[in-house]
Amino acid sequence: MTVQDIEQPVVDTEEEQRARQKQITKIARWTLPSLVLLVVIGGWQAYVTLAEVPHYILPSPWLIAKTLVTDWDVLWPALVVTGRLTSIALILAVLGGLAIAIAFTQSKWIELAMFPYAVILQVTPVVAVAPLLQIYVDSAFLAALLCAWIVAFFPILSNTTIGLKSADHNLQDLFKIYGASKWQTLRYLAAPSALPFFLGGLKIAGGLALIGSVVAEFVIGRAGTGLGLASTLLEASYRFNFGRLYASLILISVMGVAIFGLMSLISHLCLFRWHESALKRED
Amino acid sequence: MQSKVKAARPQLLRMSHIEKTFRGDVVALRNLNLAVNQGDFLSLLGPSGCGKSTALRLIAGLITPTSGSIDWQGGKGDNDLGVVFQEPTLMPWAKVKDNVWLPFRLRGKSYGSVKDDVMQALRLVGLEEFQNAYPRELSGGMKMRVSIARALVTRPRLILMDEPFAALDEITRHKLNKDLLALREAIGCTVIFVTHSVFESVFLSDRIVVMAARPGRIIGEVNVDAPYPRADSFRTSPDYAASAAEASKMLTRAMEDAA
């Protein structure tokens, strides 16, 4: 493996072209969506202004932007409330999902006995379950939390369960040959093998925790959670305050994007050193 | 003369009347008798499906024989075994040095307490400077070297290798063959080496045990008396050609028997 000195740099046109193409794609990744956004907002504003659409039917982007500023005193606390519910639910979903997944892989019997119920819990629409939670759980906050938790924990559970079982067979044999204990095998083999799967589940769970929180706020209402973004949105719709309604909606979206970004960042930081998914391909 | 020296070697383990039947009717091994002596470089040579891997898995204790027994001279201690698979089988999330540390780590030894052994094993396979690399940064041959370093880091009495170089290109393979012999000289362990290649088995081993399939069994043994260390020139010597011819003939018989 010796690097030969080359007298003068040789220009490979194909490589050059590829590099240029890459550069262009990189720029387009940001500029194109931004352009679409500008066109949509511009068209929307023009339509509302020219067709004189009343604001209680469709508020203009400008009105929404103004509302975001003027109603910030209402919106910010709502954002905090929803954010808190979502993050607590997500954290509990991670802890619960991991604990149950580990229990499943440590004992085949537990898995056989419990897995169908985890699935049932998942496939039953949370909107249908939420009112029941409200009835049976005294604390409305707990009911809301449970509602968000139920939706968020399943992807963590199912991904981690698969991941814990995905360790390389030869490595499993090697651990057996070296007399590794169950705990050592979990810690040094199963857990690292499961990490990419778990992180994949985490990305989905982040979004689902938010959805669960929004549903909880809709169904259980402000009594339990305080006035969150979804409750604010609902109230605004009763009052035909469409500026605030759209402002809340936008904040919910922004929150979803932020959660996804954060989860992707965590995933990247955990994997970039060794995992294939984090490798930059050369082409 | 060599053979006499070999006969005087103390026995390391003995497999007696081993039968292994899978799922009721697949007879993987039938009446296998094999004595492995300390210092042997023993190759198991045979067609696909003749039970070579099964024999290794039995020795490693990963599966138990349907009948028959495997006896270790003086009992099998904790440190007695190193294993190299066809794939490098490294933990992709761990650095090279941590992969090599694994056998110690599983016995509760801290990295600090065995650092010298880990470094020496890496030096033996020529990868000391890659200690902090991750497996994906290494070539196939380098990964296999790490795998070998891991197998020998505890200085086991016996190293089992299941077609370790089968997936490598010929040039890398020859290089690793030579390095493997040098390593063995350096640490003096016993090796059982599974291979499909007559030439590889002749170059490496002093005992070639030829197996046939359906049912898996031993049909003969070829002794390669050329002394170690063996240089590249051994590949072109008459002794080499003679041993290769003998092993090939036996292998051909093994294939005919099966057919």
Ligand SMILES: Nc1ncnc2c1ncn2[C@@H]1O[C@H](COP(=O)(O)OP(=O)(O)OP(=O)(O)O)[C@@H](O)[C@H]1O
């Ligand atoms: N776990 C198992 N269950 C059922 N049959 C098995 C199992 N392991 C091996 N066998 C069978 O036992 C026989 C011997 O298999 P083995 O893997 O030992 O052969 P081998 O000599 O290593 O072959 P190869 O050169 O292809 O690796 C084969 O017929 C195989 O199908």
Ligand SMILES: [Mg+2]
């Ligand atoms: Mg095999």
